[in-house]
Every structure is written in structure tokens, then in C-alpha cells.
Amino acid sequence: MAEWLNRQRRVLGTGLSFLVFGLGGLILGVFVFPLVRLLVSDGPRRHAISREILRYAFRFFIELMRTVGVLSYELVGFERLERRGLLILANHPSLIDTLFVLAFVRGCNCVVNAALSRNPFTLGAVRSAGYLTSDSGVTVIAKCIDALEEGGNVLIFPEGTRTPLSGEIKLRRGASNIAIRGSRDITPVVVHCSPRTLTKGEKWWHVPSRKAEYVLEVRDDIPVSPFLAGSREPAIAVRQLTAYLQQYFTTEARADAVA
Numbered sequence: 001m002a003e004w005l006n007r008q009r010r011v012l013g014t015g016l017s018f019l020v021f022g023l024g025g026l027i028l029g030v031f032v033f034p035l036v037r038l039l040v041s042d043g044p045r046r047h048a049i050s051r052e053i054l055r056y057a058f059r060f061f062i063e064l065m066r067t068v069g070v071l072s073y074e075l076v077g078f079e080r081l082e083r084r085g086l087l088i089l090a091n092h093p094s095l096i097d098t099l100f101v102l103a104f105v106r107g108c109n110c111v112v113n114a115a116l117s118r119n120p121f122t123l124g125a126v127r128s129a130g131y132l133t134s135d136s137g138v139t140v141i142a143k144c145i146d147a148l149e150e151g152g153n154v155l156i157f158p159e160g161t162r163t164p165l166s167g168e169i170k171l172r173r174g175a176s177n178i179a180i181r182g183s184r185d186i187t188p189v190v191v192h193c194s195p196r197t198l199t200k201g202e203k204w205w206h207v208p209s210r211k212a213e214y215v216l217e218v219r220d221d222i223p224v225s226p227f228l229a230g231s232r233e234p235a236i237a238v239r240q241l242t243a244y245l246q247q248y249f250t251t252e253a254r255a256d257a258v259a
Contacts, residue, residue, distance in 0.1 A: 010207045013068030021061050022121050029124020047130035058103035077218035081105045084151040089175050090189035091249040092157040095198035097191050101155050109147050110155040145182035162200040169250040176241040179224045180234050186222040190252050
């Protein structure tokens with residue numbers, strides 16, 4: 001009985017959290033970000049202000065979920081993300097991984113799913129913050145390289161979608177193209193979530209048997225120079241780097257799938 005009541009509390013807590021998230025997104029999109037656009041004409045400055053607003057909003061959302069008992073979290077090595085010009089790649093086990101990184105990294109740009117730029121709850125944030133959308137093809141690669149050269153940090157989830165419960169990861173080549181063609185080392189963030197929750201295709205009310213525990217660990221940079229030195233053709237280097245990263249993140253994902 002106690003276990004059943006605990007689960008129902010977490011279902012209610014999850015529902016409350018996402019209700020607040022949706023309402024907050026509408027308020028920011030309808031009132032706050034239009035005001036920012038009205039008052040700040042300079043595009044880069046407007047993006048920076050909007051990202052800072054979102055950073056605090058995402059942190060509030062995460063702390064709300066922690067307070068109501070839906071999750072707990074631990075950040076490891078996040079001081080490494082205080083550097084500038086970082087290409088940050090992360091695995092994607094759950095719906096809210098993006099929010100964790102953006103909540104604790106100042107001024108971070110992000111490549112997001114194109115659907116978010118059309119969703120009424122998120123389109124205001126995506127446009128005002130100047131986030132890049134994944135449907136831009138080669139254009140988004142060039143924009144990411146430009147952002148990195150200007151000293152900005154760029155967050156990418158190279159799977160393009162959430163990791164399946166099996167832990168089988170298949171990476172797209174966009175992130176590797178940015179690293180190779182922009183000669184940028186990779187700063188990996190490994191996201192652990194146990195037990196798994198908010199996975200692809202899973203309804204928000206299907207909460208796990210116990211509170212989800214998130215650990216986000218910033219690992220040592222992965223240099224791209226060995227891949228550049230091993231091949232004169234950028235396309236070959238991109239394939240080799242993608243294969244390496246796929247194995248790198250799959251090892252972690254499979255460990256979580258077994259846990």
C-alpha cells in the first residue's frame with residue numbers, strides 16, 4: 001500500500017511539474033520574450049538574455065521535480081563547462097536531459113528538434129534564444145562552427161532522439177561533421193538515469209517503481225586530431241569519429257539498460 005501511494009504521489013508530482021512547464025512556456029512565449037524582442041534590437045544580445053532567462057526557468061523546473069520527489073540528480077565535473085567554445089555532445093536517455101545541461105551551463109546554444117520551433121509551448125523560447133534546428137542540414141553545421149569560433153558553447157544530442165530502452169544507440173553524423181570540419185575537440189556529457197523514465201514513446205504518467213536518479217558526468221575532452229591525421233578525406237574522418245562516438249556512448253547506455 002505504501003509503495004502504491006508513493007507511486008501515485010510521483011505521478012501527481014510529474015503531472016504538476018509538466019503543467020507548470022507548459023504554463024511557464026506560454027507565459028514566456030506570450031509575454032516575456034516579445035518584451036525582450038521589443039527592448040533589445042541587437043540579435044546576439046537578445047539571444048544571450050533569452051538564454052539566461054531560460055537557464056533560470058529550466059533550473060526552477062528541475063528543482064520543482066526534485067522537491068516533489070520525482071527525481072534526484074548529481075552533477076559531476078560541470079566546472080569543465082565553464083570554458084568557452086565547447087562542442088558539447090551528450091547521450092539522450094530521457095525527455096529532460098536537454099533541460100539539465102541548459103539549466104547549469106551559462107549562455108549555451110543548442111541544436112533542437114525542428115518540431116520544437118512549431119510547438120506553441122516552446123516556439124517562443126527556441127526563436128528568442130536563437131537555438132538552431134536540426135532540419136537545417138548543412139546550414140546548421142556551418143552555423144554551429146561559426147558559433148564555436150565566436151567563443152560560444154554548442155550542445156548537441158547526436159542521436160537526434162531519445163535512446164531506446166535496449167540501450168542501442170545510433171548516431172547521426174552532424175555532430176561529427178561539426179567536429180571534423182571545424183577542428184573542434186568534443187566535450188562529452190554522459191547522462192545516466194536509473195531507473196529509466198520519460199523515454200521515447202512512454203507516457204509521462206508511467207512513472208518507474210522508484211524515484212529516478214540522474215547523474216550527469218562531464219568527461220575528459222575527446223580530441224579530433226587523431227581522426228584528422230588518419231585520413232585526408234573529411235568524409236572518412238567523419239565516419240570514423242561517428243563510429244567511435246557511437247561505441248563510446250553505447251557502452252554507457254547498455255550499462256544503464258541492464259541496471
